[in-house]
Every structure is written in structure tokens, then in C-alpha cells.
Amino acid sequence: AQSVTQPDIHITVSEGASLELRCNYSYGATPYLFWYVQSPGQGLQLLLKYFSGDTLVQGIKGFEAEFKRSQSSFNLRKPSVHWSDAAEYFCAVGARGGSYIPTFGRGTSLIVHP
Amino acid sequence: EAQVTQNPRYLITVTGKKLTVTCSQNMNHEYMSWYRQDPGLGLRQIYYSMNVEVTDKGDVPEGYKVSRKEKRNFPLILESPSPNQTSLYFCASSLRGPYEQYFGPGTRLTVT
Numbered sequence: 055a056q057s058v059t060q061p062d063i064h065i066t067v068s069e070g071a072s073l074e075l076r077c078n079y080s081y082g083a084t085p086y087l088f089w090y091v092q093s094p095g096q097g098l099q100l101l102l103k104y105f106s107g108d109t110l111v112q113g114i115k116g117f118e119a120e121f122k123r124s125q126s127s128f129n130l131r132k133p134s135v136h137w138s139d140a141a142e143y144f145c146a147v148g149a150r151g152g153s154y155i156p157t158f159g160r161g162t163s164l165i166v167h168p
Numbered sequence: 169e170a171q172v173t174q175n176p177r178y179l180i181t182v183t184g185k186k187l188t189v190t191c192s193q194n195m196n197h198e199y200m201s202w203y204r205q206d207p208g209l210g211l212r213q214i215y216y217s218m219n220v221e222v223t224d225k226g227d228v229p230e231g232y233k234v235s236r237k238e239k240r241n242f243p244l245i246l247e248s249p250s251p252n253q254t255s256l257y258f259c260a261s262s263l264r265g266p267y268e269q270y271f272g273p274g275t276r277l278t279v280t
Contacts, residue, residue, distance in 0.1 A: 086267055097172075097258055097271035098211075144210060148266050154199075154218060155226050156266040160210040 056081040056147050060159035067135050068167045075130040075162050077145030086148035087128040089119055092161075093141045101143075104128065115139070140166040170195045172272035174259050180278045181249055189244045189275050191259030199262045200242040201226065201269070202234065204255040211258065216266065217242055249279040 057080040067073055079085060086105055090098040102113025109121040119130045128145060145159040172193045181187055193200065201216035203226075213226030217236040231253055233245040242261075246253060256276050260269040 088267070090271075095274075097273045098260075098269075099271070100268055103268060154216055154224070154266055155213050156269075158203075158211040160208060 056085060056149055056157045058145050058147050058157050058159040060143075060145055060162050062162045063160070064163045064165060066165040066167060069137050070134050073130075073132045073135045073139070073164070075143050075145075075164070077128045077130065077159060079126050079128065079145075079147045081126075081147060081149065084123065087119075087121060088146040088148065088156075089113065089117070089128075089130045090144045090146060090158075091115075091141050092144065098144065101130070135164075135166055137166045137168065140164055170270070172259055172261055172270050174257075174272040174275050176275060177273065178276050180280065182280055183250055184248050186245070186247050187249060187277075188246075189257060189259075189277070191242045191244065191272060192240050193242075193259075193261040193270070194240065195261060195263075195270065196239065197261035197263050197270070198239070199265055199269075200236065201260050201266065202232070202242070202244045203258045203260065204228065204253075205258060205274075206255050213266075214244070214257075218265075246277075249277075251279050253277065254279050 059078045088103045089101040092098045104121045142161045144161045148156045175190045198219045202214040203211040212228045215234040217223040259272040262269045
């Protein structure tokens with residue numbers, strides 16, 4: 055069975071600082087990987103995805119993520135955080151050619167200080 | 169505008185009173201699904217539908233029903249709601265499979 059772990063429940067950064075949100079997954083093969091963002095009172099929006107190929111993927115809003123097979127990780131990064139990035143971030147795993155049920159992590163809440 | 173809509177956005181009801189939350193998408197997506205979001209638990213899938221002919225259980229289907237009579241609509245039905253179904257519910261759709269999903273704005277349900 056697949057699983058996703060987001061080790062950090064909350065992350066606090068100062069505006070302008072760099073950001074890294076951690077995501078570790080468990081799956082028998084290379085899964086499909088996603089990061090979603092949920093702003094307060096909103097639904098989830100896809101930030102970026104990894105299916106195959108280049109392990110460094112670029113997303114919207116200046117975010118990027120790197121797939122590291124050896125570490126079973128898919129960490130999300132941004133070089134300079136803006137106050138509007140304050141939100142809940144979810145990592146998700148989708149199985150290839152099998153289950154149609156994705157697995158979401160429990161989320162990391164990003165707090166941005168001015 | 170491409171979107172997933174849900175109605176109602178907020179609902180307070182009493183135990184046992186049947187309710188339906190509607191979900192509609194205008195992107196001609198094949199795959200639709202329902203999730204519930206609870207604090208500290210992330211999102212858990214309730215039901216999904218690969219297309220109008222295939223609907224199946226997700227991780228937490230107990231107490232819920234769904235219907236996919238046409239491609240654009242995927243209502244969630246609680247025939248006898250209980251307080252443990254108090255949650256934030258999201259409908260989502262994607263072209264094929266649970267991959268690049270588009271989410272609705274959410275329905276906050278309270279069952280007393």
C-alpha cells in the first residue's frame with residue numbers, strides 16, 4: 055500500500071526567505087507525485103506534478119520540487135517566499151496502472167512572517 | 169471558466185436527515201471523486217468514478233453513496249447522516265484518473 059508522510063505540521067518562515075517542505079512516500083515502484091496548495095477557505099490547487107523524466111520539476115507560483123528515488127522524497131522548494139504563500143500544502147501520491155485512489159499527506163501549514 | 173462547483177457551500181443538519189451535496193464540472197472530465205478533509209488527517213477519498221459506467225469505493229466510503237448518471241455531475245448522498253460525518257467535503261475532477269485533479273471550493277457539513 056502506498057503512503058505519504060509530511061513530517062512537518064507547521065513551518066514558519068520570514069518573507070523573502072527560502073522554503074523547503076518535506077514529503078516522503080512509500081510505494082513499490084515510482085509513483086506519480088503531486089503537490090497541492092490550499093489557501094484559507096479554498097479548494098486545493100495543483101502546484102506541480104512528477105510523472106517521469108527530469109527529476110526537478112517546475113510548477114506555478116515559483117515553486118519547484120525534486121524527486122529523489124534513493125530517498126523516496128519529493129520535497130517542495132521556493133527560493134523566496136511571499137506573504138501570499140501562507141497556506142496549507144499537501145503532497146500526494148498516485149499509483150501507476152493500479153489503484154485509482156490517491157493518497158494525500160496530512161499537510162504542512164506554512165506561516166509567513168513579515 | 170473551467171471549474172468544479174459544489175452546492176451547498178455550508179450545511180447544518182440533524183442526525184438522520186437525508187442530504188445531497190451536488191458536484192458539477194464543465195471540463196468534460198472523465199474522472200470525478202469525493203474527499204473529506206479532517207484536521208490532522210489530510211484528505212481521504214470517499215468514492216471515485218472513472219467514467220459514467222464505473223464508480224468505486226475510496227478509502228472511507230461507509231455512510232455515503234454516489235451517483236454518476238451523466239459525465240458532468242457526481243452528487244454525494246448521505247442517507248442517514250451522523251455526527252462523525254461532520255467534515256469539509258471536496259469534489260474533484262480530472263481528465264483521466266486521480267492525477268491532475270481540479271477541486272471544488274468545498275462544502276462544510278455539520279451534523280448535530
